Amino acid sequence: MEIVTLCLFLLLAVVVSGVLSRVLPAALPRPLVQIGLGALIGTAAGIKVELDPELFFLLLVPPLLFLDGWRIPKDELFRDAGAVLGLALGLVFLTVLGLGLFIHWLIPAMPLAVAFALAAVVSPTDPIAVGAVAQKVSIPNRMMHILEGESLLNDASGLVCLRFAIAAALSGVFSLPAALGTFAWMALGGVAAGVGVTWLAINGKFLVARHFGDDVGSNVLVSLLIPFGAYLAAEHVHASGVLAAAAAGIAMTFVGTSTAVGAATRIRRRAVWDMLQFTLNGVIFVLLGEQLPSLFEGAAAALAGTGHDNRWWLLVYVAAIVAVLAALRYLWVWVSLKLTLFRARRQGNDAAASPPRRVVAAMSVAGARGAITLAGALTLPLAMPDGTPFPARDLVILLASGVILASLIIAAVGLPLSLRNLRLPPEEGAAAERDRVRTLTAKAAIAEIERAQHELCGDGDDADRYTDVAARLMAQYRERIDSIGADQGHRDEQAQARVIERKLHLAGVRAERRTLLDLAQRREVGLSLADQLGRDLDLVEARLTRLEA
Incomplete structure (x- = not known):
């Protein structure tokens, strides 16, 4: 009964957040409202949710990643594949290396492997957070497509880095060839699982419908089950479940066009997914907010291991980490654009113009982190092999939560400022x-x-x-x-x-x-x-x- 009551509270908070986000100033995105409501529920109502990371990933993340992959413009994604892969792979690896070393320098009491684990947790952007912030900010289409593609694909690279950082912390051994092999398997296996499950589900449903008839409800239900099937299939073979869910959504665009689905089915399916997207997005951020009071209660104990008792040091650590994240992202985007322009001019395109600096700044502040970052931090083990507590675990979770809040606030404030009155040439054709x-x-x-x-x-x-x-x-x-x-x-x-x-x-x-x-x-x-x-x-x-x- 308590679980049912808790679910009703969460859904009510999502409904209230939808109303408040329209009443409050436009600069305040809905995720921050939902986090605030979640914190209020956790403090005033005394509700405590034991967030199981594996259950969280299974129930909430796959359908949202699947829908983002399904609805993302595919032609734009393939056109900007170089920029997307550069952000999803190169920037993540650069962030893990550079930020990990910086965190270890900033907090010497945190072991190097744990510092790399924290850097891996905060390195990937969150597609749910990016999409939620974009609802109240007019972002240029091409920039939004790159941000969506990046956030869809960078979870795999970030989680692989996290897995090896944890393994290094537990065993004290790190193997680069093993890391590269595992990453290749997780990425390729995840994509194959997502595409395979989608193809089997859609074509199997079509064959059954052709011989025995069809109905709207079963078509909608099949689309709802596909992301969970893709995620579980990938996890079963130790591949990336989150990448499988995103790949399944991308595959739906191509597999779904080859089968006959009625117009009424497509309309109702779209309505169901719109409702599910709104609900799950809200529940994720409300849950994140509900976790914050208990995390901050343990701030003093978490900071004690660093040699500081004042909780203001927590803000210093978060601010420093966010600043380095933004600097690395700005540097990567700036260098990538310069290389793109250099290649274009070498190919004879002398008309290629450098984009305004505000576009680079907007790309830098748009890297919002979300609930996937918190769930990744919660996957840190509780103890070492010898039974001693995992070093700085509470501090890692606390800093990851602070980075989530700071990145959402920076995106909500920085994007409108950097994009205000920005004139970009319209896309031709x-x-x-x-x-x-x-x-x-x-x-x-x-x-x-x-x-x-x-x-x-x-x-x-x-x-x-x-x-x-x-x-x-x-x-x-x-x-x-x-x-x-x-x-x-x-x-x-x-x-x-x-x-x-x-x-x-x-x-x-x-x-x-x-x-x-x-x-x-x-x-x-x-x-x-x-x-x-x-x-x-x-x-x-x-x-x-x-x-x-």
Whole structure:
């Protein structure tokens, strides 16, 4: 009963945070409101949650990483793969090495291996925190895509570094070849597990539905189970479960387009995932806030091992760690951009211009840490092999919590300041590609309406009526093509009232979807645009199908 009550308190806090985030100033992101509510619950209500890191990772992290991987624009992700991998791999390894040495210098009482463990915990950014901060900040699309891709992939590299730092602390031995081999297996095995589980689940469901029928509920439930299956499969073979969940989401974009899923199913599935995303995001940050009071209660004992009794030293340590994190990130981003411009100019692109310094600053302050950092810190063992307490464990958890709060505050304050009145050149080709795709789908709809007209009317007495209705619908599609050619705004959809008109219109919409999917599969249209236009077609098809029934 206590567990049920606790869950209800957490959900109520998430609902209240949604209201408060709209009432409070825009500069205060929802995660900070949720952390504050969680701290209030933990202090005033006397609720104590024993946060099991393994259970936390299994229940809360996979669906959110899966959804982020599913919805992240794939073309932009592949286009900026170099920048994303540089941040997700190179920056993480640089941070672990540089920050680990700095922490050991700053806190000599903390063993070097434990300092590297703390650096590994705070090195990866959190996709949940980055997305939550971005809700109230207008971030340029390309920058947001890079940040999302980085936060999706850097958990694997950070957790591998954490695993080897813990092993070195426990045994006093570190092997670089073993570390590289383990990282390769965790990364490749995680990606393979995520893609494999998604492919098996979606195609297996499609085969069953083709022979025995299908329903909306089972399709939605399968999509909910995929991230957990990918995570467990990867963990079973000692690969990266978090990377498997993200890879499963990315694979959904490609596997899901090859199977027939009704428009009503896609709409309801999207609504379920939107609700789940809001709920789990909120629960994670409320839980994080609930942990803070008990952590700060032990601050004095944690600091005692460093030779300081004043709790203000905790702020000094957190500020120093955050400053070094920001400096390393700024240095990496600046050097990466310079190298990119150098390569572009060597290839003959003399028009490549250096981005404003505020873009580099924005990328530096946007690396928010979140609940995955806290969960990683909590995975530190309680004791050494000889039974003695693990050195500085409480201090590591406390500093990781401080870094989470500081990074969220810095991102909430620094991003609006660095991006204010920033003018960036618009991405070229997006409007032209949209017009081209809408023209192709409209032509396909016209052809399908002509075919359906002859098939439905036959030689009956309603031939003239079918002809009139088909001509009216095809005229609407031709108006779309003409308006695109004349650079006019798109027209509003006209309500369809008669049965014949609905049938022909439905045939045209389905032809549009087939053409759109075919273009996406042949990579003749961007996947992001295909998904956006597909949502519009889903709404039209669902409405027409409901009226037809």
